[in-house]
Every structure is written in structure tokens, then in C-alpha cells.
Amino acid sequence: MSTPTTTETAVRAAGIWKVFNQGLTNEVTALQDIDLTVGQGEFVSLIGPSGCGKSTLLRVIADLTDATRGEMEVAGMSAAKAREEQRYGIAFQSAALFDWRTVRRNVELPLELQGWDRAKRHERAMELLEMVQLADFADHRPWELSGGMQQRVAIARSLAVDPPLLLMDEPFGALDEMTRERMQNELLRIREETGKSIIFVTHSIPEAVYLSDRVVVMSPRPGRITDIVDVDLGVRNEDTREAEVFFEGVTAVREALRGRGGGTLRARVGEV
């Protein structure tokens, strides 16, 4: 069940606009008329140069900021309701761990806010730390961990309440290349185990291709979707990174980013 293809949708964006400083001289259209549907269990990457609105789009999905116009549906409800009901977990480029909490208590945080009792949240946190292979570090402090380990704690935390959707904003952006590739494999394994839908913001083309079922290509001023590239690499492993089909995917996304569209892989131009 590497790529479950159900008709259920995890996220549905219809005509989303986001305009900053509306009516002022420094008005910026961060998002222009975004239509995007992400299926249940699908892995979708948002890629584009800085200023293309990929992070803004993720924040609108997460209801961390409002859309100026348009309709955002997450897990079959409004984005605001989905946030209130904890229907997504989120991980940022910075692990955003609390220094005063141990690793385990950082993972417990979302459960604590939901009022889980101590024993149950302890058990759940250990389960998640087991999954990200950090059970031995449960009682360590965040600063005692490497950047990659901190990010794994952040991912464990984002999965704490078992939300169906995982939002990730350049989570591996600050890691070195080796760690980064290991984290990518880790993430694919976690996805395999949990069946989560994942929306993943990145500015790395190989990363987007390696991880995703679909790569959403965006361009700036105004931020909009210019292309969506389908990727089908089958089961990923270390050989995949050197496979022909992987490089074809990379080329397709690169050309889409340059605005040529219609790559060699199964790239579909325009809206889906």
C-alpha cells in the first residue's frame, strides 16, 4: 500500500488568493487563484523559487493564516475547524522544540494540550520515539541531539495525536546532504507505516521527486501553480536515487520550473 489511491480527499483548495498589504502601495499577491486537490494517503510536494508562495499555501492549509479569497477544505471540513480538531500535524524547518522539556515531553506536548492522562501520553510518546528510532534519547534534552535527531523528534511530535495529514515546511532544509537523504528514507518508511497524507514544501528538486507522488510546481510574482508533475518511482530505495526514471523525474520538474512544462515523464500541464 505504498500509494493508496482512494477518492477521498485530504485537502481541497478552490480559488485560493492571498494578498498581503491589500490596497497599500506595497501590496503583494502571494497566492493567485490556487486550485489543488490532495488525495487521502497521497504525498504531494510544493516546489518553487523563494517568493512563490509555497510556504504561504501550506500556512493557509494549516489555518496559520487566512486566505484572502477562496475555499480551503481540510479533512472534509473548513481549514479552521480542521486545526481546532487537530486533523493535521505540522513540522517546520526549525524543529521548534522546547529546550526546557525532555525529548519525550516534547513529543507529549500535543497530547498534554488535549488532556491525555500522564500514563497514556507517556506510552504514546515512547511508541512514537520508537518509530523515529530515538527511544534511547527519551530523557535527553533537545540541545543534546544533532539537527537530524531534533527534526525526527519534531516529526514524532507532529504524529502524536495521529492526525490523517502531515504538513511539512522544508523540514530537512537545515540538514547536511547525508542526513537529509537518511531523513527522506525515514519519512517514506513512516509514511508506509502510518498511511498519512503528506504535503511537503521544499526547494530541492531531487528531494521532491524522490519523495512524492506528485510535484506541484509554483512560480512567483504572483505566486501560482504553473505545473503538476506526476512521479511514479514505485518502491523507493537507495538504487532509486541513481535510476533512470528518477533522473527523468528531476528533468521534468526542472523544465517545469523553467516554465517549459510537459517534461519527459508523465507530466501534466495545467490544472488537475
Place this chain on the structure above:
Amino acid sequence: MGGRLRAVWPPVLIAIVFLAAWQILVVVQDIQPYLLPSPTLIATNFFRDLGLMWGATSYTGLTALLGLLFGTMLAIVAALLAQRFIVVNNLVTPLAAGLAAVPIIALTPLLNNMFNITSRTPRVLVTVIIVFFPMFVNVTRGLVQVQPVQLELMRSMNANPRTVLRVLRVPNAIPFFFTGLKIAAPLAVIAALVAEYFGGPQEGLGSRITSAAANTAYGRAWAYVAASIILGLLFYLTVLALEKWTTPWAGHRARP
């Protein structure tokens, strides 16, 4: 352990060299005690009048401690209000800065008149005012300066402002609280001591230094000064120990 020892002995050595040089200077140059008494004379006075030293130090120490406690409590309440209500912040911050600019010397005789000069109250009040500013500024900074990404995380978990305060802002402010306290604690001792220069009960270190100097008992005056230094250090070191004990994460920051 060896590392800690290596950190301790250079300042100790410097202190010994300094005291020895002082002693030699006084003896060789035959400097009179009213100008500068020798370390041995001060030490002799100190240990001979140990009971007096303790009495004066505990009196001033209690004034400083009360001022530190009330000033800190007041600052925490003000900081909590300031982070919650931007209006309060705009009102209190200039007020606190104004208080910091008030020269304690100008204020003390007036407070002595306003409150009972024979009591400890005006001195504690002076200390409260001195303590308030560094505590308020630092605690407010700690409550307000949280990482934006941590605020977004709290919002994604649907946390209300009270939860954000409890789970994020207050723990975030604790290292800032200690930064303030490390400034405020020695200041409290200075304030409590200087406040005694303007009349009132004569038990404290400030009063004793003045009267000993007036009676040409220079060795004793300097012995009280030494006791004042010890009191200030005691306050500072207590704060350091408290900080180490309660915030093992201070000085550490998880890399982004």
C-alpha cells in the same frame, strides 16, 4: 573536577597577590589607617567584632531580601500584564525606565519623611524601586521574545493564550528572570545599604560604616565594608546556584 579547580585558582591567586601587595604598600610606605588601613588590621577588626558584623549584616541583608522579594513580585505581575495587554506595556515600560533614572539618593530622605523613619519600611521601599526595573525589563522580554515558529506550533495545536502563557511564555522567561535577578540581587544590597546613610535605625551596615568612620575607627569601618562585600557576593552566588539548579537548559539552545 580538575577543570573546576583550574577555574577557581587564578582569581584566588590574584586576590592573594593583591592583598599581599596592599599589606606591603601600607607597611613600607607607613600609610596611616585613616587613609588606608592594612588588610591585617581590617581582618583583626572583623574577627574581633564578629558579633557586631553579623548583627549589621543580617539587618541590612533582611532589608535587601525583603526589597528583592517584593520588587521581584511586583515586576512579575507588571510583566504578566504587559505581555497580555499592549496598553499596559506602553504605560509601564516608560514608567519603569523613569524609575530606573530616579537617583536613589534623591528619593530616600523623602521616603523617610513619607513613611516611618524609625522603621525599616522606607529602606525596603527604596530597594523595591531599585529592583523593579531590571526584573520588569528582563521578565517582560522573556515572556514576549518567543520564537515565532513556536507560536505557530502552539496555534496549530489550537492552544489558547492562557495555555501559550503557561506552556511556552513562562518557561521561556525563566532564564531571562535569572538574568534580571543577577543584576537585581547585588543592587538590592547596595540600595539597602545606601538607604541607611539618611538616618533611621542604626543597626545596619551603612549606618555602622558612617558611625565607625566618624569615630575614627577606620579598621572597623573597613571591616564593615568587607562584610558588605561578603553580603553582596552571598546574594549573587545564591542567585547563581538557584539558576543552575532550576534551569539546566540555560545557556543551551537547540540548534534550528
